[in-house]
Amino acid sequence: MDLSLMNKEQKEAIQHTEGPLLIMAGAGSGKTRVLTHRIAYLLAEKGVPPYNVLAITFTNKAAREMKDRVHALIPNADDAHKIWISTFHSMCVRILRRDISHLGYENSFSILDPTDQNSVVKSILKNRNLDTKQHHPRKILSYISDKKNQLIDPAEAMSESVGFSDGLYSEIYKDYQEILYRNSSLDFDDLIMLTIELFKKEPQVLEYYQNRFQYIHVDEYQDTNQAQYELVSLLSQKYRNICVVGDSDQSIYKFRGANIENILNFEDDYPDAKVIFLEQNYRSTKTILDAANAVIGNNTSRKPKDLRTVRQGGKKIKTILADSERAEGQEILRHVMDLSSKYSYSDMAVLYRANSQSRAVEDAFVKGSVPYKMIGGMKFYSRMEIKDLMSYLKVIQNPHDDISFERIINTPKRGIGLKTVEKLLNYGSVNELSMYDAIKEADFIGIPKGAIVTLMKLEDMIENLRKKSKFLSVTELVDEVLEDTGYISVLEKEDTLESRSRIENLEEFKTVTREFDNDNDVSDELLFNFLSDMALVSDQDSVEADSGVTLMTMHASKGLEFKVIFVVGLEEGIFPSQRVMFDEDELEEERRLMYVALTRAEDQLILSRADSRMIYGKIESNVESRFLKEIPTELIDGGVVEIDSKKAQNPFAKRGGRTHRRTPTVLTDNSGVTFKVGDKVAHKKFGDGIISNIKGEGDSKELDIIFTKEGPKRLLANFAPLEKKE
């Protein structure tokens, strides 16, 4: 295998195949690249069978990328397919799918998403007559998650609880776990906790996987939690060929139980471990790396390390100071459009601290017709119609999933009242039956005749769909579900703006299923695999096509790289966030997050902040983030661009010493053309239309246009690719 493109340390790491190996190195030094090459090397040079190799990544996106890269290095595609490259969660789904029955769960278990978890906790609180305002479900769920990540079960949590609320939470945890068990449902943390439980209870199962995974790799090891650590330790005990890579400066998941000690103590765990440091960064320009190193240098609890780059110089860092979040969004749009002559949209990413910050940027992009994709699939999947459809699919897969069944029992409306639902639930919980099974005994429960007939029909329909699911693709199954349940026809009859957009979303969902169908053959496991995939679309993952500017949280950007990175909202109180300001440890974690964000950039960094912004409905002013101040001024482009959205701006004017170029298709009032209500216009993407309304001033000026084909849209006058028609 050709390793000539790797440096000396990288080569050493690739060729050290036997025994424990730790690669500790800064961002962009090729850690992930070493992993992929090491896997290829094991197969090509050491004759290791592909099924003996395991690689664990932090996100599904990273897993997909690693698979692609390994495929490219290994000539035999079949071999590449046999290597397990996955996240902790999807690995555990596969293991549990085979053997979870040892723990009393059904092999067809469901996976709960955060919304489902929330409704479980709410129902427990209701049963216990507790107020959700006083006992916030989110707080309880994070308690439960903490316990699970530390592998503490309800009994243990109860026995070691101190004080009233701790005691109460541990009891809720017990209820929660019982409900999940009854529903044969698992939450994300269960996937790992139960796999460990399975391994401990059934040593022969553990041994099977130990023999199978003789070479184990873990990327981003600094962010493993206790449970994940234990899982890796169990699996690697027998052969001890364990290679972990990570960077303690990029540990950013403490809030989810990640334990930085796992990587720092690796040498204690494996005294015979070989340790390799990589010091050469291949990703970023010197300017970017100098900035990142300067920032992280302010953390006191770290070992300083050297990180150099071959890419000398580089463009200075640009900064934006806007007067509002809206102006910030528009200024980012302006930069994106400027840069789009040199880079493609997919070379750029906008990073923020919290998901809620995306809206202002999204608004600007929508109105400026800049394509973008959001990483954080939850948004799409938490829409009502998508949740309904998913619930149907989940019930078809696992009829004992009461959480999903309750959602669809009267959706679309079929005359099943709340009373009937409650009776089924109560009867089920007394007799340890799922609602689905309770229906079979509906006669004894005192459910009205008419409702019984309807419920029987519903069960028939679901049974039928289940049979079909064995020989249909997921897309075909989705069509059947929407048809048989009458879901689509109800929406079609409604024929409102809202119902139409719901139909569009369901169509959009089918692009997801189609993609899945293209990669997977029809089989008994197809639906299960699809639902597992969907459940694992975590907030790091995108569901949209691979084009457009990427919008995501800094957390989600870990491991990725882009030519141009925007970091927005660099204000005290936003980033670092208010919550951490007075806690030195948390502040250091926040600074590591800044380090992660900065080191995603290859060529150009653009850092922005707003003088004031709306937070929870209130206008707040924040001063410049300390992280921005920690960047040496000589690395920053002298002209801090001040944007005042109240004063109309001429985008051709010189500001901050720079001239803004515009793409020639943009003909706006600023370039001499005046638009007025009633004007006929042609839009590059949407075609012909008529202006129906004009609002705002300067950069914020908005045009409402009714397009012949696309209907009404609201666009930013200065950015919309519009031409006036005679």
Ligand SMILES: Nc1ncnc2c1ncn2[C@@H]1O[C@H](COP(=O)(O)OP(=O)(O)OP(=O)(O)O)[C@@H](O)[C@H]1O
């Ligand atoms: N020896 C090399 N020669 C050329 N390019 C390299 C070399 N090593 C790594 N690279 C490139 O440098 C970039 C960063 O590599 P990689 O993503 O593996 O770094 P990393 O250490 O995993 O970063 P992070 O800490 O951000 O996860 C990639 O584009 C990779 O292809």
Ligand SMILES: [Mg+2]
């Ligand atoms: Mg990496």
